[in-house]
Amino acid sequence: MRRRTVTPGAGLEEVLDTLATAPAPREEAAAPAAAAPPRDRSRERDALQTEFAFELPRGFVDDEGQVHRHGTMRLATARDELRPQIDLRVKENPAYLSVVLLSQVITQLGTVTDVHAGIVERMYATDVAFLQDFYRRINSEGHTHAAVTCPLCHGSFEVDLSGGRLGES
Secondary structure (H helix, E strand, O other), rough: OOOOOOOOOOOOOHHHHHHHHOOOOOOOOOOOOOOOOOOOHHHHOOOOOOEEEEEEEEEEEEOOOOOOEEEEEOOOOOOHHHHHHHHHHHHHHHHHHHHHHHHHHEEEOOEEEOHHHHHHHHHOHHHHHHHHHHHHHHHOOOOEEEEEOOOOOOOOOEEEEEOOOOOOO
């Protein structure tokens, strides 16, 4: 950056006008742009997934009677897990912890985009239990798959707990 000095003969406004009309100082000439490297598809596959889709077993019924079954949940942050500890509802009733925590990480439930504790409170117990397990899976294990064994043939396979079409999970 060059220094400018103000001499007694020149006014401050004149110097400021000169600075305003002067071209911006140039940095050293940049090296010619190299061709973009080819995309590494394996890196894209290994990218961290932060939102997971799910389908509730029963569904949340809103005030108009519409059932919302499909939703998304994001990965929890340390703040998400710490914030309920100072919530007065949780201090009065520790069982309320999961309600507050789920309301923070569910980003969408059908057409509902503002998921709050009141919505989670009104869910069926089956759906809350599903969401608690789903939360544990994506935040502890990083995926929604579970290894299961068939009770009849004793064959092992994996199922996706996030839900899908009928008969898929």
